[in-house]
Amino acid sequence: MARLEAKTDVTGSVWKITTVVGQTLAPGDTVMLIESMKMEIPVIAEDGGTIKEFRFAEGESITEGEVVAILEG
Amino acid sequence: MKDQAPDTARNAEVAELALRRAEADKLGGAESVGRHHEQGRLTIRERIAGVVDAGSFQEVGKLTGQGRYTDGVLTGVTPAPYVMGLATIDKRPVAVGGEDFTVRGGISWSGERKKGGQGGFVEDLAHQYRIPLVNLIDGAGGSVTSIQRRGYSVFPGVHGFERAVELMGEVPVVCAVLGTAAGGPAGRAILSHWSVMVKDTSQVFAAGPPVVERSLGQKLTKEELGGPAIAVDIAGTIDNAAATEAQCFEMIRNYLSYMPQNVWELPPVLDCGDPVDRCDNALLKIVPESRRQPYDMRKLVRMVVDRDSMFEIQPTYGKAVITCLARMNGKVVGVIANDPKVYGGAMDARAARKQTHFVELCDCFHIPLIFLVDVPGFMVGKDAEAAATLREGMRSVYVGLQATVPMYTVVIRKCYGMAGMGATDKNGLDLKIAWPTAEWGSLPVEGGVAAAFRRDIQAAADPKAREQEIEAELRALASPFRTAEAFGVEEIIDPRETRPYLCRFIDAAQGRLKTTVGRKPRYGVRP
Known part of the structure; x- marks a missing residue:
């Protein structure tokens, strides 16, 4: 089982966490939505995997490139 | 040939030519080529063969190098660290060349005339014949050892970059970084219409880790300093990254299929087989x-x-x-x-x-x-x-x-x-x-209402509601159909x-x- 990181491509704030810990995602699925430039930008689980941990809660600010969730796959 | 009488003098000359060509084909020798392959890299001859149409390479300057003689008789040749010539890609002529890393790391070579790099024969070929130039770069440029050899220090960029600049307005120039490129070769890679490098085996920078450590005290690997994660993704110094050299060659061929031979022609038109009226x-x-x-x-x-x-x-x-x-x-x-x-x-x-x-x-x-x-x-x-x-x-x-x-x-x-x-x-x-x-405008409605209607909003009993009301009014007017009515x-x-x-x-x-x-x-x- 490899440890995988889901990173945000954009600076903004966590708008909506659309998944739950323990949920298994397919490659390309959305982990959460970031609000940036008045848009809802998805954070994608590039390789899929099972969500182990979220690093941010809804409403918190995040910076481009930060890890928002840890997955195992 | 068979019908002619043997000519011993000509035979000797033909044999010497064959020896010299065979020496050129050996590049830096079996040991050096072996090390190069072990690092996951192809030789310059393999690279040229990989990028051009099969059998289309006509080499120029194959005999260049340093001859070794015993009693005036040739015993071997160390080839010049650059291989180049004329070839075709998709049946269209191109000038192609690259450093031979297996000969002294592909460092600059000083003959009567430069073979490649900025201002070399291969660039003159592209310029004079108005054909694309494909540079397969694998060299670290000049070395301070040349000071010892010449007895003086060379003024930077004596000649050559003016041709490289001229080419940018004339013919497609493609540069592939296929090893560690620093100095002149790194600069040459940037003077291109499109550039590509190979993941894991290539890096590009103005100066490598030893110079960086001495200048700034930063200890970095080649990959950290100039691998694709920096050069392609963050800096945009090089345009694209390929997973392998083979993929890199395929990308070069593909890129050139979109290009005309020169700015005096239009790009080739291909039969697309895709209906013009396809409405997805x-x-x-x-x-x-x-x-x-x-x-x-x-x-x-x-x-x-x-x-x-x-x-x-x-x-x-x-x-x-x-x-x-x-x-x-x-x-x-x-x-x-x-x-x-x-x-x-x-x-x-x-x-x-x-x-x-x-x-x-x-x-x-x-x-x-x-x-x-x-x-x-x-x-x-x-x-x-x-x-x-x-x-x-x-x-x-x-x-x-x-x-x-x-x-x-x-x-x-x-x-x-x-x-x-x-x-x-x-x-x-x-x-x-x-x-x-x-939707269009000078700025999005939601960004402009608060500033443009400040007094109106502030005077309202419920400012937030008033702001939203104005936004809704403006958005209705912002329908694209209304602009089309005005032929805007x-x-x-x-x-x-x-x-x-x-x-x-x-x-x-x-x-x-x-x-x-x-x-x-x-x-x-x-x-």
């Missing part, structure tokens, strides 16, 4: 109902252009803008599309730099441009201001306004401000078509009609394009 139904639903939600712009591009014709330039750099070469009814076009998944498509400094280069590339080689627009404006915020987004953005607008190649604007969703203006053809036909989902936009189309509509105009522009071939002059001072 998925285009109708690709833009989400909510204007806050992004969508897959690459998927949209693929549905519009000829099937399998999309070749993306700089896919991992300046990602707010997608730039790709493609074909429409077989004719080469450049597509610039905003990516709403990256900051809503807002143009940041990197995206602007990428767009500037791509517009210049297409203008230089007479390739019409299609803008698929969804841009809320320039990127905002302190970081964006510090990165000179405004200057880079205006430079992009400036270059777009100087370009004379036909441009077609299709507004998919947002088209705001100066960034939106940079996606139009103010010098030419200025054809702007829009989808019904389009030339057409609103069903999204499915995008391909046939554009193909009609691109087909019709071919005659005009033939009348405007040649070098493109560059006047003025870029902001």
Whole structure:
């Protein structure tokens, strides 16, 4: 089982966490939505995997490139 | 030959020629070639064979090098560390060359005339014959050991870069970084229309780790300093990254298939086998109902252009803008599309730099441009201001306004401000078509209401409600159909009609394009 990181491509704030810990995602699925430039930008689980941990809660600010969730796959 | 009497003198000369050629084929020798292969790298001869049409390489300067003699009799030759000549790619002639790393690390070689690198024979060949130049770079440039050999220190860039610069306005120049490139070869890689490097086995920098450690005390590996994660993804120094050398060669061939041989010709037209009137139904639903939600712009591009014709330039750099070469009814076009998944498509400094280069590339080689627009404006915020987004953005607008190649604007969703203006053809036909989902203006309504109607809002019993009310009023007036009534936009189309509509105009522009071939002059001072 490899440890995988889901990173945000954009600076903004966590708008909506659309998944739950323990949920298994397919490659390309959305982990959460970031609000940036008045848009809802998805954070994608590039390789899929099972969500182990979220690093941010809804409403918190995040910076481009930060890890928002840890997955195992 | 068989019928002629033996000629011992000629036999000796032919034998010497054969020996010299065999020595050249050995490159730096079996041991050196073995080490090179162990590092996962191909030799320069293997590279040339990999990129050009099979059997098409006609080498020039095969005998160059340092002969070894015993009592005046040749015993061997250390070849010059550069292999080059004439070849074909897709049956069209190209000048191709590259450093031979197996001979003294491919460092500069001083003969009567340079073979390659800036100002070498291979560049003269591309210039004189007006054919594309393919540089396969694997060298670290000059070495301080040359001071000892010459007895003096060479003035930098004595001659040669002027030819490299000249070529940028004449013929397609492709540079592949296939090892560690520093100094001159690294600089040469940048003076290209398109550049590519190979993951894990290639790096590019102004100076390598030893110089960096001595100058700044930073201890970095070659990969940390100039691998694709820096050079391609962050800096955009090199345009694309390939997974392997074989993939790199395929990408070079593919890139050149979109290019004319020179600026005095138009790019080749290919039979696309994809109906011009193909109207993809998925285009109708690709833009989400909510204007806050992004969508897959690459998927949209693929549905519009000829099937399998999309070749993306700089896919991992300046990602707010997608730039790709493609074909429409077989004719080469450049597509610039905003990516709403990256900051809503807002143009940041990197995206602007990428767009500037791509517009210049297409203008230089007479390739019409299609803008698929969804841009809320320039990127905002302190970081964006510090990165000179405004200057880079205006430079992009400036270059777009100087370009004379036909441009077609299709507004998919947002088209705001100066960034939106940079996606139009103010010098030419200025054809702007829009989808019904389009919206435009100097700035988005929600960004401007609070400032423009401040007194009105402040005077209201419920300021927030009043602001929303004004926003709703303005949004109703901002329907694209109202602008179309005033002919402020030339057409609103069903999204499915995008391909046939554009193909009609691109087909019709071919005659005009033939009348405007040649070098493109560059006047003025870029902001």
